[in-house]
Amino acid sequence: MKSEFMLAFNQICAERGLPREVVLDALKTALVSAYRRNVGASAAQNVIAEIDEKSGKATIYVEKKVVAEVQDGRDEISLEEARRIDPEAEIGSTVMVESTPRDFGRIAAQTAKQVILQRIREAEREALFEDFSEREGELINGTVQSITPTHVSLNLGRTEAILPRSQQVPGERYTIHQRVRAYVLEVRRTSRGPQIIVSRSHKNMLRRLLELEVPEIYNGTVEIKAIAREAGARSKVAVAANQPGVDPVGSCVGMRGIRIQSIVNELGGEKIDVIEWHPETTAFIANALSPARVLTVFLEEGRTASVIVPDDQLSLAIGREGQNARLAAKLTGWRIDIKSVTEVLAEALALLERTDPREVLGEAADYLPTAQAILARHQEAKVPYAPEELRLLREIIEAVHEYRTRLQEAGKELPPVEEKEEEVEPAEVGEAERKREAAREEALARIPEIAYQLPLSVLELPTRVQSHLEKAGIENVGQIYERLVEGDEGLLRINGIGAKGLAEIKDRLEVLGAMPMEEPAAAEAETASEPE
Template sequence: MKSEFILAINELCTERQLSRDVILEAIEAALVSAYRRDHGGDVTAHIDPETGQAHVYSTMTVVEKVQDPATEIALADARRLDPDAVIGGSVTVEVTPKDFGRIAAQTAKQVIVQRIREAERNALYQEFEDRKHEICSATVQSIGPHGVTLSLGRGEAVMPVAEQIRGERLRPHSRIRVYVVGVKDTPRGPEIIVSRAHKDMLKRLLELEVPEIFNGQVEIKGIAREAGSRSKVAVAATQPGIDPVGCCVGMRGMRIQSIVNELAGERIDVIEWSPDAATFIANALSPAKVLNVVLEEREDGRTATVIVPDRQLSLAIGKEGQNARLAARLTGWRIDIKPASTAAVEAFGALSEEVLESDESLLRAAEALLLGQDPLKPEGEEAEPGEEPPQAEADARAGGGS
């Protein structure tokens, strides 16, 4: 039958959510500390996990004549415990006192409390170390000039100003979801740093709201985020027949709207990733429509010149350049956006006067530009297979109408 001592230990373990072995080790260490304080010597302690009975053992050196009773034992006494004992050897002797006394009990209590606190700190640190880079629910405790203090249940977290969503107003006792950035082990206990502005916060929310992402049918290729304002997410399907953008947006936009509400109204653009850089850049500038993308790789970096209709220039650039900035961050290209009229003027300016000798050649060059062809191609040169020259196409249309 278990003693009241063991029952109290079990209750303590349940209340503090600690390992029973950790508690028993803490008590054994306390017993050793209390014994050494009064008697000294090389001792160990053991508590029977079934009965709760405590035993203290001392390792003593076998000598012919005892000078220090705390560390030495006579050969005759040693052979009563171990018939094979010899001088110079050692034997283990139980030295459990009948009563440790008031000072010993107080010392044991202090050590137990200290070890329990250390065990709680280590358990808390390990718990949130395992939850790092994940999303968890938190309750706002207080809001200060240097950050927000939140309760994570067993632990307390800090959300610095830099990790907050700009313009978001939090209220004490309100529940929010946060992203665990990291855990620091400090003398005061684990310091948990959380964020709502981290781009991986958006990634985890998408994994929670979109089953296709969680199951691996849709892959997130990249995220560019300006927390509280706007984000762009590039997604791709890993299986044929799946619309990656449609999966993320959901029926009537319900899936993406749930994430927008969680992030204080942050606008989220979901675009389809493409292995072709030009196509990916054109998609990244959504909702603006792109006419053409010219890629140029140089030693100082990669530049993409993007041609858009004049009326969509401001849409492509975005408010304070935000749309272009996020697209550049998402694709990894420096993006130079030009309206179609400016691009046409520059293209005509690049044509030499020798090529454009007459108004007729100028018209042919303009027509070639509109058809996406090379304006410098000689008139008599054969068209690519499957492509009709512009004049032949015009004659065919005229012949068909007659």
């Protein structure tokens, strides 16, 4: 019959899921350490511990050297005593001698208790680490336990998880005992147990939510090709069907939008655009700019795509503060340059004036007068293009782009722009021009030198506005002031800068300080008001 010691020992190992042999070996090692401390044995001396599984009694055996005359009884033994243990013992040999101290039973009990408790703690920490390591990349549910400026602690039941501020959705607010679903980002092994880092802003959280809500994604009928996410604001998901006859976008949205709405609610109202992935890059980029309608897409060098959209779709394609274009670029992996039909058509017609239209357009040259009339009517009446007009304009724009591409591949340059002869101005006009130029030079002289040392980044402009300024060759604050010397038109002439962009630039300049110059228009007004 087994002793009470072994019954209790086996029960603890079974309940805690501890390997019996591992704990037994650890217990023996701890008993040896306890013996060394108790008697002051040297670390070089061989000491082993044995545990009788029937009685639970611990016995210590120490290796001693056989000598003729014993000087240190802790590691030496006489030949006579040695031969009682081992009849073949000789001077200079070693024998294992039982050296269990009298009160070692109490020491053994205390040591066993400490070792088993330590092993239980280590095993529980290891089990937790293994469990959550396997769940890395999955969703978990927790309850908010504490909130600090740097992170939110979630109670997962057996352990805690940390939701750092960098992984929180901007604008989300948490309350104690609130139920939260999060994505397991990383599981770290520490001396105090596993440290679980979770996220609610990672794009893979959106992927896992789609897998939960859309059975077609979970079983592989529909595949998520790419995700671009700006947590808390908007996300784009590109999906493709792996089986014919399956609508990937409809599968994700669900009947009356019930599937996607469930995910939107989970993410606190974050907008989600589900688009259909396409193997052709141009079609994929056009889909990625949804809900804007795209006329055509040209792929340039350096993974840059020029996207042409109708004028009434330009702001929609760019999105608020460039968000739609930015997400589309992340989704496709291409840098996207969006232009309006009017802008591109004007450039195309200017090129056709310097070349033979038949050489560029072929048979489509017959429609050139019609295109010019459409452009003139649009610029005058400010009405949107009709669908049939857009089809005609697209044909001309694509033909001109192909012509440019052929010239580039052949290493040729575009035909030069013909310079028009300047007409001689009347004396009055020339005098007014000289006054305006003098006022302009005076305003430029008032721009402080330090303005040219301040990069655009100090203004903290929206990404879209700063990008348009940089494309126009403006790199510092001083160059912005140079443009403003000409009045608002100096900045409004820059492609992509409108009334809203101008107001944002002026607001940022006011933060730096008052503008150090007067606009020439004001200077001219003062000159005109002076008595002759």
